Amino acid sequence: MSTRVVDRVDEWRERPFSDGYRSLHELAEDGFSGAVRAGGAELYITKGAVVGIRHGDIDDFDGSGTAYESPSPRCRYSR
Structure with a gap:
């Protein structure tokens, strides 16, 4: 995953x-x-498809967490 994307998720x-x-x-x-x-753990999704997982694996998402929606309507994962 691009560090450019990772750095902006909190926004x-x-x-x-x-x-x-x-x-x-x-x-x-x-x-x-x-x-x-x-x-x-961080799971990255583009148009409904998982494109990467950082700092964990899919088992880490069998509970609760936070979803961060990409703001870009064009490519949905960058600004």
Whole structure:
């Protein structure tokens, strides 16, 4: 994942999630683009597809965390 993207995630609109994999599935179905954080792990999603995980693995997202929606309508992962 580009450090340019990683450095900007904290500026994006955020919302909590608490249903673990079910919430991730719903984000994917909605075509979500952005990042999801759970504990120290980060999951990056573009148009509903996972494009990378940093500092953890998919098992880290089986609980609650925060979803950060990318603000860019063009490519949905940069500004």
